Amino acid sequence: MAGQIFVISGPSGAGKSTVIRLVMEGVGDLGYSISHTTRAPRENEVDGADYHFVDRDTFQTMIRKGDLLEWAEVYGDLYGTSFSSIRAQVDRGMDIIMDVDVQGARNIRQGLKECVLLFLLPPSLEVLEERLRARATDSEEALRNRLQKALQEIRECMGYDYLVFNGDLSEAVEAVRSIVLSERHRADRQTSRVKKAFRID
């Protein structure tokens, strides 16, 4: 059985990285997508496990060929997520969970129809503003801009498969966990096992 791809989006302040980390701790056979990078491996980093380490030419070719779902340059090094690499993880039967913005999620849906899109939301406009203010070191105007950007992203959630409010962290983790587990029991993912177990042609 091939794995499933779970894409999680949500505005800054929704708690995506915390939720993803806790869900991965509690669910077996659920991995994080392995990115490509042009930077040199650090000590203990394993090629194909921590990152796919590639040279700049290879990375540029991937960009040209449209194999990168998203990419960015950070301190002179290139980082990106490759469609074919995710597909290879999934073909090995691994479920993959990815933190991707709304634009990236749209790209993934186009390229990999069978993916499952989750949107994580703060519980209310007021809490969203509180959370953004708590981490903000910038001006009132910059805060307003970030709040507007978050609201624009939230409007995009209507195109997602599942919406999860993160008011209570453990409830949000339980919800995402249940979505990952339930998808494993969809009829189309179990048919071959049923045929084998009961010798149905």
Place this chain on the structure above:
Amino acid sequence: MAGQIFVISGPSGAGKSTVIRLVMEGVGDLGYSISHTTRAPRENEVDGADYHFVDRDTFQTMIRKGDLLEWAEVYGDLYGTSFSSIRAQVDRGMDIIMDVDVQGARNIRQGLKECVLLFLLPPSLEVLEERLRARATDSEEALRNRLQKALQEIRECMGYDYLVFNGDLSEAVEAVRSIVLSERHRADRQTSRVKKAFRID
């Protein structure tokens, strides 16, 4: 938000009633469908909670009007499950879980498109036979017949939304629980909450 209807089918020996009981113990706002009956209420039984107690004329009218999903006569009393009654429970926001055979599940899907169909399976042909043999008090031939009937039912599972193997009871309960919880987070069931929380028109 209206509730969701979860229909569980599966052959004798799949463990439906145990799984349903354990899932209901662990999940809030999940009820069992309330049946109609012509028998007199016992002490402590509450009309509309334990059963809908109706007279024989009313029950016969329900049969004629096609409001009964399934019904049976037991020791001279009539028992049945009414579409409109389930709909009323769901309209109050209650999720409902029902143990229904494959014929009944087909009726429910026709009448209530938005229901979720789960099929519970024993882990293998061998375990199915073992379980049927363990409860069988009848002849080898009767056992063969019951095994054939179970296999016919299993062939119908392909039309269901979710398939859950019940080899390990706690895993099967966790799977059904995750299906019930995940359905609550489907985008179409959360849209009005999102609009309210973020004041989106």
